[in-house]
Ligand SMILES: [Zn+2]
């Protein structure tokens with residue numbers, strides 16, 4: 001176990017490749033993990049395409065979503081819950097926020113830490129094992145870790161280490177969802193689906209999904225959504241009219257934008273009531289969006305953004321999975337496309353095309369397990 005097969009990006013034009021990296025001796029506070037499952041994020045597609053040249057630093061080990069089993073530790077014996085970290089414990093980990101900068105220490109917003117690059121963003125000098133598309137991964141001393149139940153599917157856990165924990169953090173930044181609330185979710189990718197599931201589980205009176213394509217929305221068939229709009233077969237005006245009709249003309253109490261494109265921002269604002277909360281999680285583009293700021297003020301709408309998450313939000317995410325994974329049939333998100341490390345480029349391609357909702361990479365399998373093999 002001196003070498004790790006690891007996906008490294010050294011050149012945007014050449015794309016990712018698998019290399020054998022030496023597994024170094026652990027520094028104090030580090031944990032060596034064998035990655036059980038890693039999942040592909042839209043962000044990985046952007047990083048590999050060179051769309052974030054200022055934020056990503058080559059060479060880098062790819063992947064920021066994942067879970068794994070403890071192989072060795074140097075001085076870490078318990079997780080944030082006080083549970084023992086022993087050989088074989090399944091864990092998840094937050095990014096290595098420094099804990100010492102203004103954002104971490106004074107503003108108490110470590111997710112905008114000024115001194116850290118997240119896992120999967122590089123740099124990975126001398127093959128540092130700081131990405132999850134790898135047999136082995138090293139959790140840095142700054143990262144807080146949480147043990148997770150072995151009853152949970154590692155692929156689903158991995159998907160929750162980005163999308164669901166992001167939703168859990170975001171939900172703390174607006175007033176709690178009330179039983180009388182009408183909630184609109186824009187976007188039916190993993191973040192949007194998790195946001196809708198969390199809104200339903202929170203007891204919202206009505207949850208309305210705007211997404212697509214139609215096949216993607218079928219996962220919500222049994223969720224009890226109030227309405228589910230396919231953006232490919234409905235217009236902005238039709239969707240707005242129906243949501244206003246269902247909210248006595250006021251608009252939704254809470255809108256959660258998880259869609260991404262610039263156009264989604266104003267669609268969300270258009271269906272938000274006066275004084276409502278607008279949670280912006282999706283926006284990922286280079287356009288400048290024109291907003292009626294006078295209308296925003298007069299309508300006293302609260303626009304709130306949220307980035308990444310702390311370990312407390314991972315804790316909430318894992319608790320949510322334990323209780324609700326079956327209720328919302330969440331395994332559907334991760335069961336369609338499985339890859340080994342040699343096919344990371346294919347995994348990125350099906351993420352980019354939208355063919356897969358959440359491609360899964362099994363770094364230690366030559367032949368990735370199919371549905372049901374892991375149970
Ligand atoms: Zn992600």
Ligand SMILES: [Zn+2]
Pocket residue numbers: 097098099100101102103104105110112113114115116
């Ligand atoms: Zn910091």
